[in-house]
Amino acid sequence: MQAGQDSNDRRAIVVMGVSGSGKSTLAALLADRLGCPLIEGDEFHSAANVAKMAAGHPLDDADRWPWLDRVGQAVGAAAQRGIAVAACSALKRRYRERLQAASDVPLFFVLLDTEADELARRLTERAAHYMPASLLDSQLATLERPAPGERALTLDAARTPDALCADVLAAIGTATR
Numbered sequence: 001m002q003a004g005q006d007s008n009d010r011r012a013i014v015v016m017g018v019s020g021s022g023k024s025t026l027a028a029l030l031a032d033r034l035g036c037p038l039i040e041g042d043e044f045h046s047a048a049n050v051a052k053m054a055a056g057h058p059l060d061d062a063d064r065w066p067w068l069d070r071v072g073q074a075v076g077a078a079a080q081r082g083i084a085v086a087a088c089s090a091l092k093r094r095y096r097e098r099l100q101a102a103s104d105v106p107l108f109f110v111l112l113d114t115e116a117d118e119l120a121r122r123l124t125e126r127a128a129h130y131m132p133a134s135l136l137d138s139q140l141a142t143l144e145r146p147a148p149g150e151r152a153l154t155l156d157a158a159r160t161p162d163a164l165c166a167d168v169l170a171a172i173g174t175a176t177r
């Protein structure tokens with residue numbers, strides 16, 4: 001059995017944060033280290049949502065609810081045999097609650113948080129992606145950092161993916177149980 005695959009211990013780690021914070025990078029690394037399924041939240045957007053973002057328009061809540069439901073369901077299904085990892089912006093507390101409601105496993109959130117100029121630099125360098133750098137300001141304005149009562153860990157997104165991964169793996173030993 002691979003690390004993290006224990007059907008009596010179903011749960012999921014959701015790597016969250018604004019565009020460019022490194023969610024997809026860290027989530028892929030975690031899934032690789034844990035040998036567990038990976039859910040990429042971006043892949044669950046409707047074509048209309050993708051077109052809206054690509055045109056530089058921020059999504060509103062009505063755009064996000066069905067997407068969050070699909071991501072949450074996919075996370076629950078992916079964690080059928082133990083742990084799963086997801087990348088999903090989950091910017092507002094209500095979005096995290098919606099993800100949790102749509103998923104039938106306990107979710108543990110990891111916020112990747114850092115300075116706006118570092119994020120802007122990364123997005124400018126990453127050309128082949130539908131999220132334009134111009135949406136960063138609206139994402140930062142939307143972000144509600146996890147409150148103390150939420151099951152969440154905040155890490156400095158400017159650190160290396162390996163260092164971030166090591167911190168999450170150390171934290172989940174206790175924090176997600």
Ligand SMILES: Nc1ncnc2c1ncn2[C@@H]1O[C@H](COP(=O)(O)OP(=O)(O)OP(=O)(O)O)[C@@H](O)[C@H]1O
Pocket residue numbers: 017018019020021022023024025026042087089122123125126129131157158159160161
């Ligand atoms: N820890 C890191 N340090 C430096 N650069 C990073 C780090 N993590 C990711 N990057 C780089 O920053 C860019 C954005 O990373 P990534 O695509 O993982 O972000 P994201 O949060 O998934 O963004 P989006 O919400 O737009 O999908 C990529 O070019 C990636 O290689």
Ligand SMILES: [Mg+2]
Pocket residue numbers: 023024025042087
């Ligand atoms: Mg991503």
